[in-house]
Amino acid sequence: MIWWMFFSILALSGLMCLYRVGAGPTPPDRTVAIDIFGTLVVGFCALLGIIEGRDFFLNIAIAWALLSFLGTVALAKYLEGRGFDE
Amino acid sequence: MKIFVTYLAAFVVWLLLTWSLDPQEVLAGLAVAALSTYLTRDILVELPPSRPFHPKRYIWFLYYIPVFFWHMLRANLDVAYRVLHPEVPIRPGIVKVRTNLKREISKTMLANSITLTPGTLTVDVVGDFLYVHWINVSTHDPEEQTRIIVSRFERILKEVFE
Amino acid sequence: MKGMSLIVRTIARVVTTFIFLYSAYIVVYGHITPGGGFPxxxxxxLGVMLLMLAFGREVPLRKLPEGRASVLDxxxxxGFWAIALLGLTAGYFFLNFLGKGEPFRxxxxxxxxxxxxxxxxxxxxxxxxxxxxxSIYRRFYPPGGEPPEDMSGG
Amino acid sequence: MSEIGLVLISVGVVFDLFGCIGLVRLPDIYNRLQAATKCVTLGTCMILIGVAFYTGLDAIGVKAIICAVFILLTSPTGAHALARGSHRSGVPLWEGSVGDKYREDKEGGEVHEEA
Structure with missing residues (x-):
């Protein structure tokens, strides 16, 4: 029961992020929302790991955190108006 | 020396990831940690210039953790208050503060600590100056701003990393 | 100066070793847990990409120049083909000819x-x-000529 | 132990929700970045530490702690990179702001292209 409550609150937060992705007036707004969404998914995976009792959900969580960080850094560099390697 | 420290850290992280002391896995960990340290050997962080293994550093670091979490909790309650208040009480602005820290790693940790503590977000680091976005600018005096924003962590980080 | 700001560079210095270690963990445990060669x-x-974003392309290319990269590729x-072919010595293509060992080790x-x-x-x-x-061929110019009218650089 | 874990997870989930409310309600990119980064970082770290308390020190708990440390290191860095990038791409501050020292210094030539 309490797990359903956690999951629904997290899903509500995710919906708010998606609202910001859709409505954000500038590109950085959308990027922030995607970054935050990635961090929420990490929490989601950790809770799934408890419920299922398997540790590979935490592997997914670490990989997702890494991917979210890299995506944010790459988009930030793009926003600065510079190329991939300069 | 820094290569050895990184190797040790990588091996410890491997042991934590696998969470078993089976000899096969320990041997694989020795090899894998050596490989990943070898791949990044020329970009590692330098150790502190004087006496890197002095126990005082670690005691200060253990003191840093609860202080950091306390400020982080305060930051979250502050954000919750500002967000749930019906008319969103903010007075944002970007201010310029000065730091005495010299090494790259200590400036980085200071900037990250500032980002996670009440009402502040580091925008850029240029030389000795940090540009900080402050959600509630309460004073326009640079000295006062520096005292409020930086001095929470500067002393501790100076003891830990320099 | 190439690369990103001081904070991103320092965090890249700290984190990259552990990204490589984590990728090795995913590979080595590929037959026990989800994961495997491709992830x-x-x-x-991704670790290489973090280095490229934070320091510019010279740092990873100094570790592994293009020629050696294609050889390693x-x-x-x-290696994969040879393992498959070695199965033929014991029976058929892709035969798992080594001992199976104990599960979950x-x-x-x-x-x-x-x-x-x-x-x-x-x-x-x-x-x-x-x-x-x-990152190298970001701009394309035809050999020995100016960029054409309809392709205004990168 | 598992009760402490549940309490930590509940607090973390609520902080996540506050962060996302801030993402929706606050007026400009920098304020949204502040609220969202602080709240969601601490919220997710509390969820992960709560998971570690709930299961005890086994494979799940230790990986959760590693993940928490990784998020604590990288999340503020991403926020900083994003704030710098959006300031350099010319996104203005909210009109109720009280001064922008960074833009003044950039126009005055004190801040150059990366030092």
């Missing part, structure tokens, strides 16, 4: 870990080559 190779390439593919499942390792080398180095090519 491990992709995470390896071919070696990965060749690191050295088990015969040739699967070796296949995973060679796939990860192949995938990681291929993606590294893709990233290097994207």
């Amino acid at each position: 491990g190779g992709v995470i390896l390439a 071919c070696l990965g593919a060749l 690191l050295v088990s499942a015969g040739t699967m870990p070796l296949c995973n390792i060679s796939i990860s080398v192949k995938v990681g180095v291929s993606l590294f080559a893709v990233l290097a090519a994207l």
Whole structure:
């Protein structure tokens, strides 16, 4: 029961992020929302790991955190108006 | 020396990831940690210039953790208050503060600590100056701003990393 | 100066070793847990990508120049093919000719870990080559000429 | 132990929700970045530490702690990179802001292209 409550609150937060992705007036707004969404998914995976009792959900969580960080850094560099390697 | 420290850290992280002391896995960990340290050997962080293994550093670091979490909790309650208040009480602005820290790693940790503590977000680091976005600018005096924003962590980080 | 700000560079210095370690973990445990050669190779390439974003392309290319990258790429593919072919000596193509070992230990499942390792080398180095090519050939000019009218540089 | 874990997870989930409310309600990119980064970082770290308390020190708990440390290191860095990038790409501050020292220094030539 309490797990359903956690999951629904997290899903509500995710919906708010998606609202910001859709409505954000500038590109950085959308990027922030995607970054935050990635961090929420990490929490989601950790809770799934408890419920299922398997540790590979935490592997997914670490990989997702890494991917979210890299995506944010790459988009930030793009926003600065510079190329991939300069 | 820094290569050895990184190797040790990588091996410890491997042991934590696998969470078993089976000899096969320990041997694989020795090899894998050596490989990943070898791949990044020329970009590692330098150790502190004087006496890197002095126990005082670690005691200060253990003191840093609860202080950091306390400020982080305060930051979250502050954000919750500002967000749930019906008319969103903010007075944002970007201010310029000065730091005495010299090494790259200590400036980085200071900037990250500032980002996670009440009402502040580091925008850029240029030389000795940090540009900080402050959600509630309460004073326009640079000295006062520096005292409020930086001095929470500067002393501790100076003891830990320099 | 190339690369990003001081904070991103320092965090990249701290984190990259552990990204490589994590990719090796995903590969080596590929036959026991989900994961395996392909995800491990992709995470390896992500570590290289973090280096490229934070320091510019010279730092990873100094570690692994383009020529050696293509050699390593071919070696990965060749290793996978050789493991498959060695199965022929005992019976048929892709036969798992090594001992199966005890389940859920690191050295088990015969040739699967070796296949995973060679796939990860192949995938990681291929993606590294893709990233290097994207960063080197960002502008395309026809040989010996000015950029044409309809292609205004990058 | 598992009760402490549940309490930590509940607090973390609520902080996540506050962060996302801030993402929706606050007026400009920098304020949204502040609220969202602080709240969601601490919220997710509390969820992960709560998971570690709930299961005890086994494979799940230790990986959760590693993940928490990784998020604590990288999340503020991403926020900083994003703030710098959006300031350099010319996104203005909210009109109720009280001064922008960074833009003044950039126009005055004190801040150059990366030092």
